[in-house]
Amino acid sequence: MATTTIDVHGAQTVSRAVRALQIVAAQAPEGVRLVDVARELALQRPTAHRLLKALTIEGLLQQDDRSRRYTLGPLLFELGISATHQFNLKEVCQPVCDWLAEQTGDTTFLFLRSGYDAVCISRTQGPYPIQTPSVPLGSRQPLGVSAGGLALLAALPEDEIETVIQAVAPRLGAYGDLDADELLELVGQARLSGYAVTGNHAAPGVRAIGLPIYNAAGSPIAALAVATTQARMTDERIRGILPKLKTAAREVTRLLRQ
Missing domain, CATH: 3.30.450.40 (GAF domain)
Incomplete structure (x- = not known):
């Protein structure tokens, strides 16, 4: 039972992460605010912030120091280049x-x-x-x-x-x-x-x-x-x-x- 719960939670986390990337991509190149992502995902701001921070650490997103808006990160470009031949x-x-x-x-x-x-x-x-x-x-x-x-x-x-x-x-x-x-x-x-x-x-x-x-x-x-x-x-x-x-x-x- 515990394993199933963990699996479901993990799937939800991945789904949210993917949806967050899609939300940011929809606002390219201007970027998107934390509050907007939280609203779109129906999450509390601290939860949305943790999600965006994790994606930023992995290079899937980046955050502008002045505007604090999130944009797509360099890792997505690298992954896209790798997938081009397929x-x-x-x-x-x-x-x-x-x-x-x-x-x-x-x-x-x-x-x-x-x-x-x-x-x-x-x-x-x-x-x-x-x-x-x-x-x-x-x-x-x-x-x-x-x-x-x-x-x-x-x-x-x-x-x-x-x-x-x-x-x-x-x-x-x-x-x-x-x-x-x-x-x-x-x-x-x-x-x-x-x-x-x-x-x-x-x-x-x-x-x-x-x-x-x-x-x-x-x-x-x-x-x-x-x-x-x-x-x-x-x-x-x-x-x-x-x-x-x-x-x-x-x-x-x-x-x-x-």
Whole structure:
């Protein structure tokens, strides 16, 4: 019985540590305050401080002496470099992203699923002269906020969709007053139509369309999206972009399965 208790406690600690790293990553490069991490993790400040201090000692976080804000530490960079040869999704997908941006004229995004979030790992601008405010490269948003994140969320099993929406609900209000009910409705529309469409949440004045990318096991791990102004991204334009987006998603899936 004691062993089980220790195991559960250890798993909770690891889960909190990972979530703390995700919270800090979401605020890069400005960093995050202790009070913000404590609130997000529903922890008392002393408990959150001990957790952040341990991560800082190990090099996973670092703290600015003046602002006292926490940012990602050097060890994460080293670990990322070590993993590059095993996970080169951006490298594999970039030629397809370039082609899609050229074909549509608009900005193409590649998102990677990371827990309850979607991380933008590639952004390619097309030749259309008016480009939009866009999701920054490397930014992290809750699944469902961006078109890529919505495509990923809609591709999950129904019980997992409910779990994700429940988990991200407290963070949705920062994205165009999005809430859990609206997100669930967007998921339903995406599952019905076979593609995700969202506007004015990930970036003001922007509408985008997205499709998931599946690994060899059939699990959605990433998503492609095309974004432009709301005025330009009409329903008619979506119908024109969709075949190109489907071609790109199929090609990336094929490349990942090789």
